[in-house]
Amino acid sequence: MRRSSWSALFALAISPFLATPVLAGGKALACYQQATMPAVYKTVHERVLVKAASNRVVKTPAVYGYQNRQVLVQAERVSYRTTPAVYQTRHRKVMVRQASIGWEYRMIKGRKTLCKVKHPAVYQTVSERVQVQPASKVAVRHPAVYSTVKEKVMLQPASSHVVSTPAVYKTVSRQVMVQSAKTVWQPVRVKGCKY
Numbered sequence: 001m002r003r004s005s006w007s008a009l010f011a012l013a014i015s016p017f018l019a020t021p022v023l024a025g026g027k028a029l030a031c032y033q034q035a036t037m038p039a040v041y042k043t044v045h046e047r048v049l050v051k052a053a054s055n056r057v058v059k060t061p062a063v064y065g066y067q068n069r070q071v072l073v074q075a076e077r078v079s080y081r082t083t084p085a086v087y088q089t090r091h092r093k094v095m096v097r098q099a100s101i102g103w104e105y106r107m108i109k110g111r112k113t114l115c116k117v118k119h120p121a122v123y124q125t126v127s128e129r130v131q132v133q134p135a136s137k138v139a140v141r142h143p144a145v146y147s148t149v150k151e152k153v154m155l156q157p158a159s160s161h162v163v164s165t166p167a168v169y170k171t172v173s174r175q176v177m178v179q180s181a182k183t184v185w186q187p188v189r190v191k192g193c194k195y
Helices: 002-018
Strands: 031-037 040-051 054-060 063-074 077-083 086-097 100-108 111-119 122-133 136-142 145-156 159-165 168-179 182-188
Touching: none
Parallel strands: none
Antiparallel strands: 031 182, 040 168, 054 159, 063 145, 077 136, 086 122, 100 111
16 A cells, blocks of 8 residues: 555656656656555445235134023012802701690590690791801912023123244345545566566
8 A cells, every 4th residue: 555655656756857858868767557456345244124024914803603592481470369258058946836835625525625735836947048257368479580591792892912024134245445446656667668
């Protein structure tokens, strides 16, 4: 690098003399020719983004199932049953005629005789219908009636969650120019020119 700098300075210093034809034909002490120095490159490695990080929402639908449930078909109720009165036939003796004393004629030994006569009471058996038990109302309880039905129910509600995907990187290599190409004056060995 230092030699190149000196060559460049030297070229600038002698360029006025090269352009002057008066000096042509003298004894050459040193000779230089222009040369192109190629550009200098180096390989660098760098990390580049291939795919950016992203987020996506994942939705889970609700889950449904079936379960049995009891429903009321008929509510509890009370009804009344009527019990009729109970009757019985009973017999009893009743007096038809009271005991009495009276007079009556009788034939005794062929002769008409007036006699005082006692008449006993006269009874007769009669039947009558009597109520043994009065009519009544009896309460009858009817329990509630249920039935089982199958119904659709939600077992788990719908939900959503975020899934994150990290960024993807890769390492790539590339050539970068460290020094650009340049033209310099370099000393040359040619016949008739000392070096």
